[in-house]
Amino acid sequence: MAPNAQEAQMAHPRMAAGALFFDAAGRVLMVEPSYKDYREIPGGYVETGESPLHAAIREVQEELGITPPIVRLLAVDWAPNEAEGDKVLYLFDGGQLSQEDLAAITLQPEELKSFAFLSSEQITTRTIPRLARRILAAAEARNEAAPVYLEHGRRPGSEAG
Numbered sequence: 001m002a003p004n005a006q007e008a009q010m011a012h013p014r015m016a017a018g019a020l021f022f023d024a025a026g027r028v029l030m031v032e033p034s035y036k037d038y039r040e041i042p043g044g045y046v047e048t049g050e051s052p053l054h055a056a057i058r059e060v061q062e063e064l065g066i067t068p069p070i071v072r073l074l075a076v077d078w079a080p081n082e083a084e085g086d087k088v089l090y091l092f093d094g095g096q097l098s099q100e101d102l103a104a105i106t107l108q109p110e111e112l113k114s115f116a117f118l119s120s121e122q123i124t125t126r127t128i129p130r131l132a133r134r135i136l137a138a139a140e141a142r143n144e145a146a147p148v149y150l151e152h153g154r155r156p157g158s159e160a161g
Contacts, residue, residue: 013086017056018043019070019094020138027117028135029097030126031063034113039126041091041135052090060094064115065106070094075138077150079130091138129153 018041021029030039042063046055053070061067072093080086107115120139124132133153141148148155 011086013080013088014084015046015052015055015088015090016043017046017052017059017090017092019056019060019092020074020135021068021094022096022139023117024096025117025119026139027119028123028139029094029115030118030123031107031112032114032116033111035111038128038131039118039123040131043091046090053092056090056092063108063112065108066097066101066104068094068097068101073147074141075134075148075150077134077153079134079150079152089134091134093138093142 020041023029029042031042033040042060043056044059044063046052050058053073057067057070060070070092073090074093075091077089077091078087079089105115107113118126120136123135127135130153134150137148137150137153137155150156
């Protein structure tokens with residue numbers, strides 16, 4: 001097989017990375033984008049030459065104005081869609097935010113309207129299903145020794161739904 005033909009068969013996925021932050025009750029910090037009709041987590045696309053971890057750190061700093069330690073990978077989700085093609089999404093654990101971090105949050109005004117900590121039930125009603133599945137699986141993985149691998153927000157072999 002010619003190198004160009006082989007290259008054409010290789011996936012060239014878009015990558016995105018985000019961080020989950022928690023409060024003392026285990027609720028997840030979600031942001032309200034000005035350009036979407038559902039809640040999101042802090043994060044965004046990985047830039048050329050940037051690692052997913054550094055993308056998550058950069059996006060949190062840009063969107064929330066804070067730089068808490070973000071290290072542990074919770075989940076990797078293979079989640080292609082028709083509009084954007086192949087996508088690989090990384091979710092990192094930002095831990096429980098301190099009162100100082102919460103007080104220092106400054107939302108990126110051109111992108112975000114608000115933020116709030118949401119329970120599992122609220123997450124499922126205030127965001128799109130695939131993102132809700134991804135967030136809940138990653139939050140559950142905080143109690144596991146290793147990150148979880150997902151496809152469209154589900155563990156392979158798990159029940160659809």
